[in-house]
Amino acid sequence: MSDKKIVALQSALYSAADALRAKMDANDYKDYLLGIIFYKYLSDQELYLIADLKEKPNISLKQAQELFESEPNLYKQVKSKLGYSIVSEDTFTNMINKIAQENFKISDLEMAIHKISNDNQQLAGLFQDVRLDSPRLGPTAIKRAATIAQVLQTLAPLEIVKTKGDTLGDAYEYLIGQFASEVGKKSGEFYTPQKISELLTKLALIDQDPDKKLSVYDPAMGSGSLLLNFKKYFAAPEKVAYYGQEINISTFNLAKMNMILHGVSYEQQHLHNGDTLEKDWPPQNFNAVVMNPPYSLKWSADNEYLKDPRFKQFGVLAPKSKADYAFLLHGFYHLKDNGTLAIVLPTGVLFRQAAEGKIRKQLLEMGAIDAVIELPVNLFYNTTIPTVVLVLKKKKQNRDVMFIDASREFQKEKKQNYLREKDIQHILTTYRKHENIDGYAHLASFDEIKDNGFNLNLHRYVDTFETQEDINLSDLAGELKEVDQQINAKQTELVGLLKKYHSKDAKTMKGLNDIIEELERELK
Incomplete structure (x- = not known):
């Protein structure tokens, strides 16, 4: 599919929310639009499969719907091949037929998505945020039906199944990004900007063998966008096993939909709805751990956690007011010996003292911290605070730390800053070489760091002072x-x-x- 067609698909999908924008804010109408797009995808995929089963691959969705209605038992064959099935009266195409015949009721779609969730274990709960009884859609059932009918009709002509590669998944990702931009501060709950996800993924993939299976884990996965970058950038995506945990059930469901729309098989998905810090999950280690956790989150820091294998070797816990090091140690604990952790955190983790200083010192003495990469400010939709990427490894041959000041290389667009591809490549090339670059990077020895009191403030190591010309x-x-x-x-x-x-x-x-x-x- 050409770039123009991809942009057209993205634009068409986004415009389908026009019927909802005047009624609610983006954080609410994203649930309706993303859920209905997912419903159309499942339905269209089923109808195309039915056409193939009857050796009529070139017929339209409407013709496939008629074929399905004449042979309703075809759904059994569908389930054996797709892992789910939708009965003929509940398809997206049938809803469009009802709208055309002016006998569509909001209860028709409400019952359809309820049955889809109940009858298919893999899809259980995925439509729970598509609240079709909500008065925000309209004060009466007729008004609500009119609103949703407009959304369905806008989506109806779009081809979202027979697209090449990850076109649909990327379009879905585009929508999530657009909603994150509109939502602002709340977006941190579900979205990491794509260029930051790309950077973390590529850092974690350095030294990974493409001929072997790859297990990846995001303990604060949000909509799953960070995990899905491994499908894009790992040479053998069919060998990737995706593990992710998310505390918010709505965001967890969004991640599952995002995985399916990106063509990730059910066997490759291992997603869990739970509190990452409260209870350790999963009981295994990974080649790559990537994370953009909520910054300086409050947590219990109960003394019982000192017995938890994730934290006990450090003898102290991250403070109650800032769980940053709790997330970091959780990710570090789940690394294989040859694994890499790439995590985004606020820059305060570099120099704050007390318990955090003790944890940082131990990690440095272990040689666990491999790189400190300072990012530009204002890269995220939900915060403008300075952030840093920390790269950690379990088995390093030395205790050197690579410092990279990437804070001044970015593109500014309106209110937001963005990493460009050349900025990412500069970071990656510098990290791989582990060489000094005046004003940009410095490879610090353990003794140098020790002399600085285990303070990792980047400007103690990278001289960013710019000399001025002599004044006449x-x-x-x-x-x-x-x-x-x-x-x-x-x-x-x-x-x-x-x-x-x-x-x-x-x-x-x-x-x-x-x-x-x-x-x-x-x-x-």
């Missing part, structure tokens, strides 16, 4: 004299203008004359 004092004096002359000329002009003004009010004239006298004194 004679030229400067001449410029100052010229500026002074221009000021005097303007003041003389102003005095002349003020002398033209007169007032019958004695108090006003006295004030005006005082100003004129003061200006004339300055001119002498």
